[in-house]
């Protein structure tokens with residue numbers, strides 16, 4: 001799809017708290033593009049991402065529309081929105097193996113063998129062959145980040161939301177994981193909305209940067 005509705009559209013989105021405007025944004029992120037959101041702590045960056053995933057806390061009021069590839073998702077429950085989000089903490093399920101974590105991202109259905117094969121395939125894609133039976137807490141930070149990314153992509157999202165996902169990684173790992181995320185998003189032609197405090201992240205994203213609160 002390459003018409004004017006493709007990608008993530010924030011159509012006059014406004015989030016208020018106790019009657020005060022917190023965030024206002026009117027913007028379209030096209031497939032394969034990255035929009036970076038910056039701005040001081042507490043300005044509402046993560047809150048905006050919550051509004052897109054459908055996890056906005058009830059203390060906030062939302063107006064405007066959120067559209068994903070032409071679909072109005074503003075009022076949909078989170079599981080019907082088809083958004084994927086990555087946080088600073090990869091949030092892998094600690095009681096499940098790496099393979100089970102990845103299989104969780106897959107749509108239900110299909111044979112056990114096919115699901116297992118798909119899990120092995122994505123592990124190999126990110127250099128983690130043979131890691132399916134490992135516990136997440138035995139992985140390094142970079143390995144956990146790769147598993148979290150692939151689990152999210154297996155759920156077949158139509159937009160990728162990043163909430164400072166690289167800030168827990170050291171400098172060289174940060175560059176590698178960041179490149180992997182942007183490469184994957186580009187390969188899947190996904191619109192990406194990234195929240196960061198880091199100018200290097202913004203530069204690496206290569207897209208438009210909006211600073212909230214200025």
Ligand SMILES: Nc1ncnc2c1ncn2[C@@H]1O[C@H](COP(=O)(O)OP(=O)(O)OP(=O)(O)O)[C@@H](O)[C@H]1O
Nearest residue numbers: 017022039040041042043044045046047048057059
């Ligand atoms: N569940 C909630 N209930 C009440 N207030 C909240 C809730 N979540 C966030 N807030 C408030 O909303 C404002 C915006 O928070 P938000 O986390 O979106 O900021 P941010 O720009 O992402 O900050 P940071 O850069 O520090 O992560 C803050 O004042 C915060 O205290």
